[in-house]
Amino acid sequence: MKCVPCIMLSLVFLAYGMTAMAYEKKPYRHIAVLGADFHVSNGDNKTSPLILYHYFMENFSNPNLYAQYTLKTTSFFFILGYKTDDYFAGIRPELKWITWGAYRAYTEGENFDERTYKSQTAGAELFYERYAGRFVTLRLGYQPDYHFYIENKGTTIDLPANHSEHNLRAELSLGKITSSDLNRVRHGFIVKGMYQYTGRQGYGTFEDMPLVTRDDSSIDTTHKIYLDLGACYAFSNQINIQLDGMAGIHDGVDRNNAEQIGYINSRHAAVGGYYSTEFYHNRYVVGKLQIGFPVPLWDMRLQPGFNVLYMPKNNEVVGVEHYPKTVYKSVSLGWSFKMADVLPFFINYAYGMDADRKGEKGNHEIQAFIIMALGKN
DSSP states (O other): OOOOOOOOOOHHHHHTSOOSSOOOOOSEEEEEEEEEEEEESSSOOOOEEEEEEEEEEOOOSSTTEEEEEEEESSEEEEEEEEEOSSEEEEEEEEEESSOSGGGOOEETTEEOGGGOEEEEEEEEEEEEEEEETTTEEEEEEEEEEEEEEEEOTTOOSBOOOOEEEEEEEEEEEEEEEEEETTTTEEEEEEEEEEEEEEEEESOOOEESSTTOGGGEEOOOEEEEEEEEEEEEEEOTTSOEEEEEEEEEEEESOBTTTSOEEBSTTOSSOBOSSSOTTSEEOSEEEEEEEEEEEEETTTTEEEEEEEEEEEOOSOOOOBTOOOOSOSEEEEEEEEEEEEETTTEEEEEEEEEEEEEEETTEEEEEEEEEEEEEEEEEO
C-alpha cells in the first residue's frame, strides 16, 4: 500500500493530542509514527519504542461533530467533541500505563531498581476551547482520574497509595505559528501560558528513600505554571530560524509527579542528549536555537541546534537531591528526507556534553522514526 506524504505535526507536537490553537481540519484520517529512541553512553542506557497512531474522524453528516482515536507508546485516548469557528468542546477519556517519574531512578547515569515502580492512570478530561480571531485561544479543562501502582521485582521503597486526583487547567495562547514541508519549516510567533491545579485524595505517604525523613511525601495539592515562547522565521530560500523557550514553576511536587526534564520527547522540558528522567526540578528554563536548510536530494533537510537548560541550585522536589550544576547544554542535529521521494524518515541526534555517566561525561541520544498518512479527509 502506497504511503502518502502529509503535512504533519512534529512527533513531540502530536504526542499532546490536543493543543491550544484554533481548530484546523486534519488533512488525513490516519497518521502513524513508528520508531525508537536510544542512548549511547557509559550509563544504564535504555531503548524506548516510539509508537503513535491517530485516527481522525471528520466525515460525520453533521460537520460540527468531531472524533479522534490516538494510541501512543504509553497511553490511549479518545476525543468526542463539537467544533465551530468560535469554539471546540468535548470529552477526552484516557488510559495511561506508564505515568510520570518513578518509572526510572537515575543517579549519574545508573538506574536504581529499588526506587522504581509501575504506575497507571485512568480518567477523562472535559475541555472547552474558545477562539478570538486567528491569534487568541483560551482553553479550559477539568480531568478527574484514578492512579494505581505496582511494584517492580526489585522495588524496596513504599509506594504511594492508590488515589484519585482532580485536575484543573487554564491555558491562554497568543499568536500563531504556521508550518509547512512536514512541519520542518515554521513561521510566526506565539506565547503560551498554562496553570494547572491538582488535588489528591488518598495519596498516603510516598517514602521515596527509606530512613530519610525529608524524602517522605504526602503532598495533597500541586500547583504548576508552564510558559512557552516560539519565534520562527522562514526565508524565501527555505532557510528557517527557530527559537523556542520553555519554563516551569511548580509547587508541591515529589519525584512521582515532578516534570521529567531531559530527552528529545520530554512532555514539556525537552533538552535532548539526556535520559527521559535525567532531571526533576520545580523550576527550570529551556532555550533552543535551530537553523534548518534544504539539501537537494529526496527533499532532504538538515537542522543543527543548540540547547540550554537552567535549573536553580535549590531543588524543592521531594526525593531529589540538588544537582551539581545549574546549567546543562546539548547540541543537536535533525536529518529528515523522503525515502524514494515518498516515505518521510526522520533522525534526530543530540549530544548532552554535561551528562554525568558513572564518572564519565557525555551522552548520545538518537531518535529515528518514519511517518505514514492515509485517507484524505
